[in-house]
Amino acid sequence: MSQNLVLNPSFEEYKRCPSIIGNFNHNVTDWNTPNFGSTDYFNACSKDVGETNFFGEQSSRSGNGFAGMYVLAPENYREYVQGQLSRPLIIGDTYTMTFxxxxxxxxxxxIRDLGVLFLKEPFKRESDEYINLNKILNEISDSYFVLINSQSHYIEKTGWEKITFEYTAKGFESNFIIGNFDKNSKISKIKMHSTKDPDASYYFIDDVSIEPLHSETISYSESQTIEKDQVLENDKVYTLKNVLYDFDKHELLESSKAELNQLYKYLDANKRLQIEIYGHTDDVGTQKRNDELSLLRAKEVALYLISKGLRPERITATGYGNKFPVADNDSEEGRALNRRVEFKLIFK
Structure with a gap:
């Protein structure tokens, strides 16, 4: 498994090949716009919105897709990209963000004034009053803003300039917004060339990553059940093979509890371990329902462990819906493998 937690980090996965500019919010999988700005999506699949665009020519840094956004424009108009993570960041852990x-x-x-706003929930305001998101920085709970410190302006036109910084997680971060959050009057900017058009600064963006600073490859256990006296490895993802549910239900079956009892005994004997629980579904049903169902199933496992005596602060539960299948969904056997609950133990 890659250590990059950003979903669709290079904008390769799309709902439809772009045919017009300004349609990022409707085209790109796992990304959106947090305001009414018309961020652009470019992809080599398109003759109209490919590598030749209204600002000149640009090819992607990797793959075929990339995004573009105004970070300086008249009337403080701004465009942003809002991404999501495969799991929340772990409180106290340090991550490297790069784009x-x-x-x-x-x-x-x-310009040189770019920032990242980390969020617990994706942001969306139904008013063009918030076209520039600098107004919201002090309004949202469970958020944290990072102004990227740059000693020079971002002037690279022909190639791609790397932006990177380290970030210590607060523990709620599941989404993030990249862009410029200042007013025009406060932005540090330099003039590149004269134009008859109003002053503007527009950047293409590609290859966004958020990775643990000390990352290790995560592997899956081949174990079918948690056996008595079995030694479980830290930072390895295990599948709870006997934790089963009725179709479209999240309540634990009685047959699932024996394996969870073994898991609880292991955690009770190793009190410095924390556990992350991940719920997954097959692709039957709507995305919204699958996301909801996977989270409910993960929480059901967490609640059972708590009922046995495990302290709640040692547990996190996340639902991924059908985003990470381990088999194809074309057969009942494959769908059964995808309907699963996994866990990972973390030593603190």
């Missing part, structure tokens, strides 16, 4: 940008060749200015 790459390239200045559009025909825009008038370059």
């Amino acid at each position: 790459y940008i390239s200045l559009a060749e025909k825009c008038s200015h370059a």
